[in-house]
Amino acid sequence: xxxxxxxxxxxxxxxxxxxxQARWTDGDRYxxxxxxKNSHEVSVNTPLPDDLTRDSLELPDLSEPELARHYTRLSQxxxxxxxxxxxxxSCTMKYNPKFAEDVAAIPDAxxxxxxxxxxxxxxxxxxxxxxxxxxxxxxxxxVTLQPxxxxxxxxxxxLIAQAYHEGDDRTEIIIPDSAHGTNFASAxxxxxxxxxxxxxxxxxxxxxxxEAAISxxxxxxxxxxxxxxxxxxxxxxxxxxxxxxxxxxxYYDGANLNALLGRARPGDMGFDIMHYNVHKTFATPHGGGGxxxxxxxxxxxxxEYLPTPHIRGSDDGYERYEPAETIGKIHGFGGNWxxxxxxxxxxxxxxxEGLLDASAKSVLNANYLADQVDLEIPFGPFHHEFVASxxxxxxxxxxxxxxxxxxxxxxxxxxxxxxxALMTEPTEVENKRTLDQLAAAFNAVASEDDETLEAAPQRxxxxxxxxxxxxRSPRLSWQALDKE
Amino acid sequence: xxxxxxxxxxxxxxxxxxxxMLDAVGVEQEADLFDIPADVRxxxxxxxxxxxxxxxxxxxxxxxGENDDLVEFLGRGHYDHYVPSLVDHLADRQEFLTSYTQYQxxxxxGFLQVLFEYQSMLVELSGLGVANCSLYDAATALGEAAxxxxxxxxxxxxxxxxxxxxxxGKQGVLENYADGAxxxxxxxxxxxxxxxxxxxxxxxxxxxxxxYAESPTxxxxxxxxxxxxxxxxxxxxxxxxLGSDPVALSVLEKPAAVGADVVIGEAAxxGLGTAYGMGLxxxxxxxxxxxxxxxxxVGASEDESGRRTYTLTLQTREQHIRRERATSNICTNQAWVxxxxxxxxxxxxxxxxxxxxxxxxxxxTAVAEQVDDVAGVTAPVHERHHFREFVARTDHSxxxxxxxxxxxxxxxxxxxxxxxxxxxxxxxxxxxxEFVDTLQExxx
Numbered sequence: 001x002x003x004x005x006x007x008x009x010x011x012x013x014x015x016x017x018x019x020x021q022a023r024w025t026d027g028d029r030y031x032x033x034x035x036x037k038n039s040h041e042v043s044v045n046t047p048l049p050d051d052l053t054r055d056s057l058e059l060p061d062l063s064e065p066e067l068a069r070h071y072t073r074l075s076q077x078x079x080x081x082x083x084x085x086x087x088x089x090s091c092t093m094k095y096n097p098k099f100a101e102d103v104a105a106i107p108d109a110x111x112x113x114x115x116x117x118x119x120x121x122x123x124x125x126x127x128x129x130x131x132x133x134x135x136x137x138x139x140x141x142x143v144t145l146q147p148x149x150x151x152x153x154x155x156x157x158x159l160i161a162q163a164y165h166e167g168d169d170r171t172e173i174i175i176p177d178s179a180h181g182t183n184f185a186s187a188x189x190x191x192x193x194x195x196x197x198x199x200x201x202x203x204x205x206x207x208x209x210x211e212a213a214i215s216x217x218x219x220x221x222x223x224x225x226x227x228x229x230x231x232x233x234x235x236x237x238x239x240x241x242x243x244x245x246x247x248x249x250x251y252y253d254g255a256n257l258n259a260l261l262g263r264a265r266p267g268d269m270g271f272d273i274m275h276y277n278v279h280k281t282f283a284t285p286h287g288g289g290g291x292x293x294x295x296x297x298x299x300x301x302x303x304e305y306l307p308t309p310h311i312r313g314s315d316d317g318y319e320r321y322e323p324a325e326t327i328g329k330i331h332g333f334g335g336n337w338x339x340x341x342x343x344x345x346x347x348x349x350x351x352x353e354g355l356l357d358a359s360a361k362s363v364l365n366a367n368y369l370a371d372q373v374d375l376e377i378p379f380g381p382f383h384h385e386f387v388a389s390x391x392x393x394x395x396x397x398x399x400x401x402x403x404x405x406x407x408x409x410x411x412x413x414x415x416x417x418x419x420x421a422l423m424t425e426p427t428e429v430e431n432k433r434t435l436d437q438l439a440a441a442f443n444a445v446a447s448e449d450d451e452t453l454e455a456a457p458q459r460x461x462x463x464x465x466x467x468x469x470x471x472r473s474p475r476l477s478w479q480a481l482d483k484e
Numbered sequence: 485x486x487x488x489x490x491x492x493x494x495x496x497x498x499x500x501x502x503x504x505m506l507d508a509v510g511v512e513q514e515a516d517l518f519d520i521p522a523d524v525r526x527x528x529x530x531x532x533x534x535x536x537x538x539x540x541x542x543x544x545x546x547x548x549g550e551n552d553d554l555v556e557f558l559g560r561g562h563y564d565h566y567v568p569s570l571v572d573h574l575a576d577r578q579e580f581l582t583s584y585t586q587y588q589x590x591x592x593x594g595f596l597q598v599l600f601e602y603q604s605m606l607v608e609l610s611g612l613g614v615a616n617c618s619l620y621d622a623a624t625a626l627g628e629a630a631x632x633x634x635x636x637x638x639x640x641x642x643x644x645x646x647x648x649x650x651x652x653g654k655q656g657v658l659e660n661y662a663d664g665a666x667x668x669x670x671x672x673x674x675x676x677x678x679x680x681x682x683x684x685x686x687x688x689x690x691x692x693x694x695x696y697a698e699s700p701t702x703x704x705x706x707x708x709x710x711x712x713x714x715x716x717x718x719x720x721x722x723x724x725x726l727g728s729d730p731v732a733l734s735v736l737e738k739p740a741a742v743g744a745d746v747v748i749g750e751a752a753x754x755g756l757g758t759a760y761g762m763g764l765x766x767x768x769x770x771x772x773x774x775x776x777x778x779x780x781x782v783g784a785s786e787d788e789s790g791r792r793t794y795t796l797t798l799q800t801r802e803q804h805i806r807r808e809r810a811t812s813n814i815c816t817n818q819a820w821v822x823x824x825x826x827x828x829x830x831x832x833x834x835x836x837x838x839x840x841x842x843x844x845x846x847x848x849t850a851v852a853e854q855v856d857d858v859a860g861v862t863a864p865v866h867e868r869h870h871f872r873e874f875v876a877r878t879d880h881s882x883x884x885x886x887x888x889x890x891x892x893x894x895x896x897x898x899x900x901x902x903x904x905x906x907x908x909x910x911x912x913x914x915x916x917x918e919f920v921d922t923l924q925e926x927x928x
């Protein structure tokens with residue numbers, strides 16, 4: 001026997017099923033920064049007069065093999081959907097099909113937007129078809145693809161409502177307390193006052209509260225359906241009538257559209273404007289935070305307010321034009337084209353049956369997982385997601401501990417209507433075995449003591465990170481670190 | 485994939501698994517789980533027919549093949565630089581591409597470090613203390629700069645000044661952001677393609693919260709009065725927002741040195757190539773305005789082991805915490821494009837960046853001379869220094885020439901009755917001679 005035996009025993013005892021993330025260390029840091037590996041200051045000599053140019057430029061200077069290793073190591077200290085399950089509520093983390101990446105890489109897709117329409121029929125054709133497919137899926141009459149993300153879609157919708165109401169002096173937008181933070185921020189960005197609607201006891205819109213909130217000042221009611229608790233707003237027809245009776249419009253936040261694919265359409269429920277999150281519902285990659293795309297659908301009489309240019313069929317194919325009452329621009333060009341292209345490919349791949357199956361399996365998965373999880377889930381019946389309560393545990397700590405079980409944790413502490421919320425959306429891409437693994441992680445963590453939770457995570461690249469310290473003394477660049 | 489003949493190819497349930505799961509939740513079929521009232525249920529068909537993977541790829545190749553095969557000499561805010569193979573191969577690693585926003589930083593150190601490095605590169609290029617880790621594009625970054633100005637200069641007024649020569653899309657987005665913040669956008673004149681500082685001086689007043697100028701401008705002119713513009717803005721307590729891009733900033737005077745308070749621009753100039761206008765909004769500003777910055781910020785911290793780590797920070801500025809009082813509504817951003825730009829910048833290194841930028845000056849001068857040699861064509865129209873692109877005047881209708889050049893396989897901008905704009909980078913320079921010959925033919 002050698003001296004290693006005790007260590008080996010300990011490792012054996014601590015071993016859990018799951019995952020140990022790669023961890024590259026270098027003294028008191030993990031992988032060094034590019035600038036710490038090699039930096040070089042070069043002097044700048046150009047044909048320009050010296051007073052127009054800088055004297056020198058100092059940036060990292062590494063060879064290609066060194067860079068390949070740098071980024072590969074960093075990628076190993078990052079968790080993606082192909083690493084393991086990613087059940088973040090309201091984020092719809094689906095597997096991103098590989099073929100869509102190949103579609104986005106087709107050389108003919110790499111074109112400049114200032115070409116003449118007749119030389120751009122390929123791009124405009126994809127736009128035209130995707131507009132049409134999204135309109136069908138949402139039950140809308142027209143769709144713009146320009147907004148580069150869901151929040152940009154919201155702003156587009158709010159501006160359309162503002163233009164529609166022009167001269168009416170409607171100053172308020174009503175938003176349920178359980179809505180995404182972007183709804184509030186988008187309304188405020190367009191200059192509206194936000195009226196917050198408290199959720200009813202059943203977690204849905206409380207019609208009495210809505211009655212009290214609604215008035216001739218109401219420009220728009222923004223709703224997510226199913227809402228962030230996974231609940232379908234059963235009174236949607238009545239809600240729609242109430243809003244329309246006072247002359248307001250109804251907006252659909254598409255974050256949770258995956259639950260309804262092929263089964264119910266916002267347009268049929270009375271929604272006038274909606275956005276789609278293609279990086280959720282239509283499986284384009286989240287890219288570590290973006291790019292996404294947030295197309296906006298509208299009913300017929302709002303079509304003329306859409307951002308410019310809009311795309312329509314013409315005698316010779318497709319053309320760009322400026323809608324008569326356009327709200328103007330929401331992106332400098334046509335939006336996140338390469339993201340839209342992936343979504344167009346995904347929708348075509350799935351077709352009616354695939355889309356219907358996606359909503360079926362996403363709802364089955366959420367319900368099955370909820371059934372296997374031994375935590376209180378206060379509301380129901382839910383659809384594609386549920387919000388469990390970590391109860392007497394801190395949800396953020398419970399989430400950190402789940403990382404040690406080789407799964408990404410749910411969204412935590414939101415919506416606030418559930419104490420210590422664990423908002424969970426497995427999507428349709430997980431099979432039973434993975435859902436069982438997820439449930440086991442939930443249940444194992446639920447039985448652990450606070451000390452264990454607070455010491456987590458242990459098996460990720462980094463251990464628990466000091467968030468308070470990061471905000472108290474912000475160091476946001478390697479230059480800031482060098483000043484220390 | 486033989487277990488499911490119909491349905492989503494990415495829902496992996498076998499029939500027996502599905503049955504076990506249905507049993508566990510106590511229903512006979514998935515449809516029983518939906519709590520949707522009958523009057524809003526959709527029983528129709530969408531009419532989208534499914535395709536095999538092979539069919540979709542073939543179909544998409546065919547549709548995109550409808551684009552004419554043009555050599556593009558197009559710019560005006562969207563540029564094509566050669567993107568090294570390294571960028572695609574590293575950026576496509578699934579750990580980057582398919583990851584989520586780094587709300588669990590312990591398991592996302594890799595991406596956070598890349599974004600921290602991206603922010604640092606922008607700090608070096610701008611000379612300003614803080615850069616965020618991306619906005620959608622240059623236009624939305626300009627809009628965010630204006631709303632930042634309205635917050636930090638709240639008492640001084642409501643006017644934002646922009647140059648009369650500006651990409652229409654950029655102005656359009658700015659106006660939509662400005663309206664909600666009760667700002668008005670006004671233009672100031674330009675003289676020979678650059679800022680008319682005398683006219684700007686007449687236009688500016690103490691009620692101006694921000695002055696915006698570009699270098700290079702939308703016409704490719706390198707602005708020579710940035711110091712003066714910065715001083716003018718400063719003397720009226722207005723912010724000076726400079727629009728540029730990371731390649732140009734590799735050689736142009738540091739924005740901080742000419743008094744810029746905010747730097748915005750199109751950072752997808754690195755890392756992406758032409759993508760029908762898809763971009764990456766660069767946003768850097770002074771440290772004084774840190775708590776007013778829109779979008780996500782990555783900061784350094786320590787973990788329990790005492791090692792340096794990275795995390796999203798100062799999130800109380802953001803919509804998921806501050807809601808209607810957030811600095812912006814942005815949530816999903818362009819993180820993966822920022823990663824691409826960072827890898828591209830690292831791949832070039834300081835020498836490569838300076839060389840790329842210097843080429844954008846020298847090459848443009850040379851090509852303008854070639855174009856100027858064409859009978860009936862004058863280039864550059866503006867007697868200024870140029871970067872990547874320049875304007876040419878012709879005796880002919882610019883629209884007609886644009887169309888004829890397109891027929892001959894070349895893309896250029898017609899920006900006015902007799903003005904063409906031509907952009908040259910390393911990706912189209914090999915076609916310059918042929919292009920100039922063709923220009924000669926169509927202008928005869």
